[in-house]
Amino acid sequence: MDQFNQRAITDAATLGQKLKQVREQSHYSVVQVSEQLRIKPEYIEAIEQSRYTALPSGVFVKNYVQRYVKLLGLNWLTIQPLLEAELKVYQHTPDIPTQKRYLAKQPLQLMRVVIGLVILFAVIALAAYFGLEITNIVEPPRLEVVELPNQLAYADRIITLAGQTDPEAVVSINDQVIPVLPTGQFSQQMSLQSGSNLLKIEAKTKRSQPHIQYLQIYVEDQPN
Known part of the structure; x- marks a missing residue:
């Protein structure tokens, strides 16, 4: 014993x-x-x-x-x-x-x-x-972002950034908080500027380290 x-x-x-x-x-x-x-x-x-x-x-x-x-x-x-x-x-x-x-x-x-x-x-x-x-x-929360092309024509500058995270996580794009569904899915429509656009996607909970991903998308100049 x-x-x-x-x-x-x-x-x-x-x-x-x-x-x-x-x-x-x-x-x-x-x-x-x-x-x-x-x-x-x-x-x-x-x-x-x-x-x-x-x-x-x-x-x-x-x-x-x-x-x-x-x-x-x-x-x-x-x-x-x-x-x-x-x-x-x-x-x-x-x-x-x-x-x-x-x-x-x-x-x-x-x-x-x-x-x-x-x-x-x-x-x-x-x-x-x-x-x-x-x-x-x-451990940071899960963060999966739907892939987007890294180069767009000016006419296609309005994009929808979507992905999946943990339901309790808070998601932000360039430090702007966006809604997250109870399932953990998120989707945000954005208008990009001509030239290079750097998007910082961050997911975190109150007690975890942040999970950060970056997307860089180039938008062609507006045609004359």
Whole structure:
């Protein structure tokens, strides 16, 4: 039973590992985080390694983690239950007995083992959900634009730019927001000018990086 619990905890992605992943993807160093939050670098490393006993006290743990989460632009209401679940696991884990005979003689200890396992499974489920949250934060939305010719006659300068994105994404053309249907489809009629026209198509959500594509279309001069 002891070996099973140790292996499950080791294989599961911890909150600290997730925070470290977001920090590295945001190009923050431990020193930079330490300077911005005014928290010792060793405390930042302790949080990322889930060594909560290395922090001054339980009050400091939640305060430090909450400030760290806000610096990374994450949702504290999503992170808080995961932190509390991990803290409970680390509180119960040292009490887990290793001898079956001892478990049989100590019903109270057996109950602690059951509670610890339930909390452990809850942590794993929350970690999986948190992983999906990070994916949504980091990855930009899908953006597919219908191909257009790169050169047009003056008479054909009025075009329709259409494409597909994620339903929750906001789409803009040259920083002008255009409507997006609930299906994620978008279509916008535009009048181009003579000469070279550079179109910047951008799709983004509130929590993601933008997905940007560029189209360059040349329109011939108006015939005399």
